[in-house]
Amino acid sequence: MANVTQQFYDRISHVYDLIADGGEHLAREKGLQALNAQRGESVLEIGYGTGHSLVQLANAVGVQGHVAGIDISPGMRDVTHKRLADAGLQDQVELRVGAVPPLPFADESFDAVTMSFTLELFPMETIPKVLLECRRVLKSGGRLGIVSMATVADGDTESPLERTYIWMHSHFPHIVDCRPIPLEKLMRQAGFQLSSLERIDLFTMPVAIVVGT
Numbered sequence: 001m002a003n004v005t006q007q008f009y010d011r012i013s014h015v016y017d018l019i020a021d022g023g024e025h026l027a028r029e030k031g032l033q034a035l036n037a038q039r040g041e042s043v044l045e046i047g048y049g050t051g052h053s054l055v056q057l058a059n060a061v062g063v064q065g066h067v068a069g070i071d072i073s074p075g076m077r078d079v080t081h082k083r084l085a086d087a088g089l090q091d092q093v094e095l096r097v098g099a100v101p102p103l104p105f106a107d108e109s110f111d112a113v114t115m116s117f118t119l120e121l122f123p124m125e126t127i128p129k130v131l132l133e134c135r136r137v138l139k140s141g142g143r144l145g146i147v148s149m150a151t152v153a154d155g156d157t158e159s160p161l162e163r164t165y166i167w168m169h170s171h172f173p174h175i176v177d178c179r180p181i182p183l184e185k186l187m188r189q190a191g192f193q194l195s196s197l198e199r200i201d202l203f204t205m206p207v208a209i210v211v212g213t
């Protein structure tokens, strides 16, 4: 499965921004605002994609800080490396390629860990393992900021587009590799206390922007 995922993202790495970034960038930006990375902090991004957030994080933490990223796709790494080099930030970000989980970092290495539109790609049974790994690499009091497609709030009805998405994911997961997840519940179950919680609509589908400690 990891191999299929890697090949899929390698293939689309050069067109990913055209396909996805128009819709997703607002939610991603809100996620970074909520995470509020500070000068001197060390921050990890899981599933950095084409590297937009890594540029912002590197600028936020400055040269006294440390930014690391891990992504399964060497294609995404190459696109991100170019973006960082164009911004003069290539020496400030540690770019890794690898399949998560596990996270190849020591316990209590980071003040913050972040993910956007990535947690909802993992099989449901793997998500708790990913969140546990995030907890392990976070320092005491560290923040986990996640942006993801979310299941509708209790009592709400899914839009036709969201229902189609879920159907496509269950029947053709190689075409639609993500689906909405109950992000707030999953983070609480993994032991995080939610300090900031926002929901926005992306083409009638809810997106959750959550920070937990």
Ligand SMILES: C[S@@+](CC[C@H](N)C(=O)[O-])C[C@H]1O[C@@H](n2cnc3c(N)ncnc32)[C@H](O)[C@@H]1O
Pocket: 002, 005, 006, 009, 024, 028, 046, 047, 048, 049, 050, 070, 071, 072, 073, 076, 098, 099, 100, 101, 115, 116, 117, 118, 121
């Ligand atoms: C939907 S893209 C989102 C990219 C970026 N975070 C954004 O918001 O634009 C998901 C990213 O997660 C990476 N990814 C998927 N499965 C992964 C895994 N098991 N381990 C590490 N990275 C993974 C993909 O290669 C891809 O770059």
